[in-house]
Amino acid sequence: MNLPGLLGLFCGVAVVLAGLLATYFLWVDPQKKNRWLGLLFLAIALRVGKSIGYFILYEVAAPWVALGYVGLASTGPLLWVYVRMQTGQAPLRASLLHGLLPLVGAISIWAADGAYASDWYQLTTLLLLGYLVATALRWWKSRSADRAYYWEGQVLLGTGIVWVAYVIQHLSDTMQGYAWGAAVAALPLYGLMVRMARQGRVQPKRTPKAETVPADVLQKVRAALETEQGYLQRHLTLSQFAASIRIPAYRVTQAIQQAYGGTFPEAINALRVREAQHRLTEDPKAFIKMEVLAQEVGFNSPSAFYAAFKKETGSTPKAYQKAKLQTQSPATLPTS
Template sequence: MNEVSLIGLFGALAGVGVVAALLMFGFFFFVKGKEDAKMKVVGLIFLAISLRLAKSIFYFLFEGIAPIGLALGFFGLASIGPLAYLLFAKGENLKNWRFVPHSLLPIGGAIVCFFVSPSPWETVLYKFATGLLALYLVGAWMAFSKQVKADKITGVWYQRLLIALALVWSCFVYQHLSGDMLAYALGAFFCAIVVYWFFFLSLRTPVAMGRTLKINLPDEKVELVQQAFESVGVYKRPGITINELSRDLEIPAYVVSKAVKELYGKSFPETVNHFRIKEVKRALVDPANSNLKIESLAYDVGFSTPSSFYYAFKKHTGVTPTGFQKLYELQSA
């Protein structure tokens, strides 16, 4: 098989890798993302990988629209790192992530690649983004190593995701170091192999496919979680996460999650807001609090901002805090 045929073969196999990455994006973002916001980030990571992997196909097979391929490829490459760091460093506090500074390079670099192509600046930008990706992955790994894992299987799955991202990065480095077109195509093929591996790994993993694990909860652990909410009032701690409570109680995070579900029929964040709103409702109708601002009551029960409080209150009660007070007064008259 001659060199041109090999390049075509590796390009076709890389194309299948793009399809696999897009399938994972759709599944994690639109299906699993309904249950867990972190899975949406996983989906976006694979969308970014698919864009970077597709760049080679655009650039070498569709020369007429190469600038579009270069721009989309750069946007994908420069987005992988920030998304990985978001996933592993922020965990459950995704809403507190300030993503704008991290989006400047993907957006700005993509614009430059589109308008200046062909230009040596493209190579400079791609190499810079590849180097920066390494730093993001190191930060993500350090954050992951400090986390309390929900359970062994979940921890292993996320660990393998990080390994897959590191392997994808090494494929990009190989492409930069390659001196000819065949080696570059081979790098794209290696990247696709990593995507295949993680795709089939996810098909066999309960974390990804949603198969639940049977867990017998010790009564004493359930009681600890119940006391934390009903006696200690752990929900009053601003920004409390399941990992923090897990460390406080010295029990695994997945046990905390299952205990909360068993006790209250809700997820951990839903339960936290349930107790917060319940206490605010009592305070709103207490005459002793008539001179207090509604926002101060929200801060007292653990809400960090007025906007998050008003949103949660309306979601749980269907009315605003002021509307709730008026309804109470009408019913009490």
């Protein structure tokens, strides 16, 4: 098998696996926000799949070129929405406008039989850089240990490498260089898939019977979180916590679901907010700097603390403390 054939096989396997992962996140994974991750994988797979057609077949029909463009033009918006969802913010309705470019570009390429495909691809590759920068800034500002901060960074880095691969393809004068560009774009797909497997992010759908957690495992998880206050550790991830108590990540996920009725980040959030509530009401008249409190209970940024607190209690920390102060009877308030 020649070099283009080997590169095509390498990329082809990555595209197939990415498609399977997209299927899992779209229809199997119970977390709705991961559907955006599935769509992101699908978008990159479409774009890399178009590249495979070019350096293997040397000619690709306009509909397939248009479909590859949809993948390229959708990558930036999907990455942006996915990170917004991970930081606890619902996607804006205005985000729907980002879907116009993939639609208009694909129709134009198809209608013109691919005549302006190169211009559309180059312009959109440049636009993808803008999405990467904007998403990186949002990710950096909202970084927090209570959620998958490092994972989001890996997804962002992987998409950045994919963008570099697209630039390599645009700058290449040979078909071999174009093929190497596709191979570089496939590398992050493999890397992210390996990371997901190691972190237990992809698990087979189980029946309720399979979800039963042994009592000793449940007790160990609860003790590590509540008695030892493991939730106060900043930058705590599922894989780190599972390794620290020597229990497989999937077992920890099951135990968290059974004990707290949610995911690992959701449980950590709830425990940290509960700790913050206790500290806010321990001495209602005490002045507490919210930025300091956020760090003390394990959050990595004030914005993440405020968002989690409002989600759990329906109010801001200051408003919560003020309400508790007002409900205290004069006899129970500390005297000056």
